Amino acid sequence: IQLTQSPSSLSASVGDRVTITCRASQGISSYLAWYQQKPGKAPKLLIYAASTLQSGVPSRFSGSGSGTDFTLTISSLQPEDFATYYCQQLNSYPPFTFGPGTKVDIK
Amino acid sequence: EVQLVESGGGLVQPGGSLRLSCAASGFTFSSYAMHWVRQAPGKGLEYVSAISSNGGSTYYANSVKGRFTISRDNSKNTLYLQMGSLRAEDMAVYYCAREGIGSSGFDYWGQGTLVTVSS
Numbered sequence: 001i002q003l004t005q006s007p008s009s010l011s012a013s014v015g016d017r018v019t020i021t022c023r024a025s026q027g028i029s030s031y032l033a034w035y036q037q038k039p040g041k042a043p044k045l046l047i048y049a050a051s052t053l054q055s056g057v058p059s060r061f062s063g064s065g066s067g068t069d070f071t072l073t074i075s076s077l078q079p080e081d082f083a084t085y086y087c088q089q090l091n092s093y094p095p096f097t098f099g100p101g102t103k104v105d106i107k
Numbered sequence: 108e109v110q111l112v113e114s115g116g117g118l119v120q121p122g123g124s125l126r127l128s129c130a131a132s133g134f135t136f137s138s139y140a141m142h143w144v145r146q147a148p149g150k151g152l153e154y155v156s157a158i159s160s161n162g163g164s165t166y167y168a169n170s171v172k173g174r175f176t177i178s179r180d181n182s183k184n185t186l187y188l189q190m191g192s193l194r195a196e197d198m199a200v201y202y203c204a205r206e207g208i209g210s211s212g213f214d215y216w217g218q219g220t221l222v223t224v225s226s
């Protein structure tokens with residue numbers, strides 16, 4: 001199963017609403033996770049099962065979708081949210097492939 | 108507190124071998140599937156290998172199949188990745204990660220260990 005993400009990068013301002021899309025090459029039900037990675041750090045799980053917020057993750061992050069099309073939304077971008085975001089499918093075991101990533105930087 | 112601590116990375120010549128370790132603490136290690144994920148410099152995340160909770164099932168990406176071996180010692184709460192016939196394209200930060208219950212994502216990651224392949 002291949003994953004694509006769009007856009008590959010975006011520039012946004014603090015307070016902006018940001019939407020990142022992940023598309024799977026075949027249906028994966030809701031077996032999709034989103035991660036945030038900052039430079040030099042390990043990825044951090046934000047959302048699993050397409051829309052379930054991981055414990056401790058701010059509520060400005062949300063996920064939606066099922067089947068092949070998924071979305072990660074940041075409702076009001078904060079300075080600490082500038083990072084690279086990856087989707088991952090966990091439908092077929094394994095491999096649990098990752099998307100190519102979306103870099104969010106400051107406009 | 109859940110912790111995953113990788114070790115064993117370093118500089119190795121092309122064709123050489125290296126064994127990575129991932130020491131787990133703060134949870135019942137034997138109850139969780141574990142994974143290795145790598146990230147080449149400036150690149151995205153690449154899924155490398157997986158092992159079931161009891162070690163009975165393993166998986167390898169095509170890029171490492173036949174060269175890498177994943178294993179675990181549940182008595183020592185440690186995950187391993189034996190890497191052989193290393194190539195320049197294997198150079199990356201290697202992360203171990205815990206798979207959450209019910210395939211709920213990789214909920215804990217180690218800090219990563221850098222493998223450099225160079226003559």
